[in-house]
Amino acid sequence: MPTQQLDYFASLVSEDEHFPLTEAAIAVAQHSYPDLIVQHVFDELDLLADKVKHRVTHEMAGIQKLQILKNFFYKELGFGPNRNDYYDPNNSYLHSVIETRRGIPISLALIFMELGQQIGLNIKGVSFPNHFMMRLSLPQGEVIMDPLTGTSLSKQELQEMLDPYLDAQGYRGEYQLPLSAFLRSSSSREILSRFLRNLKAIYTQQERWERLLGIQQRLVILLPDAIEEVRDRGLALAQLDYIRPAIEDMQRYIDSSTEASDIDEIKAQIAQLEQQHRLH
Known part of the structure; x- marks a missing residue:
């Protein structure tokens, strides 16, 4: 394991105040792709951001900007789920997701959030059980979106998605937690730990121990x-x-x-x- 890569990752995640989430998520792939240059991936993201920046103005309402970004991301660029091979580790590696336009909720969300940031939309990640979500505060209220499609979800739809998890955990009856408890914005460290644990589950299932070790080393650094x-x-x-x-x-x-x-x-x-x- 090249210590240089781990040192770089450790420097990125050392403090919560200035936590470069997108950069750290891109850097995770360096274990599987040792020649990956993080700046090149950022350059690709910037090219996408430039295209969408030309379509928005400062005066535009947030809801308009969001609609333009969703149309660009999902319809024009065609980002979405990899339904043929959902458990392919490349669905988590951002450079691969940008190339193939296929990912899982959290990897798609990270790219969408980064593009949103560049046009003035402060989109947050939400560690919703079994399905990562995105959240945006607008004057009209809170919008919760499914990163696979960009669809805005109603409270009823979210509750229906949550109920099987509550049943499985025994959080029903007097111990039932309200929906709002599962919709808070997650910190960058929480998001990256979920991102890494997805890969951990995949590599454990596949018994790819060398790959798993690379993920485990990063989890130990991220969560001391x-x-x-x-x-x-x-x-x-x-x-x-x-x-x-x-x-x-x-x-x-x-x-x-x-x-x-x-x-x-x-x-x-x-x-x-x-x-x-x-x-x-």
């Missing part, structure tokens, strides 16, 4: 207080037979999480790795 990400990096390292660093990560998890439900399981993993190490 999330000790379970250190544990999961250790598990990825173990799959690749990096035994000593794997044991160190798992031990760090045990030392920090004495009450965790999987402590015995991780201790057993460590014992097994130590046995392997001795045999080597």
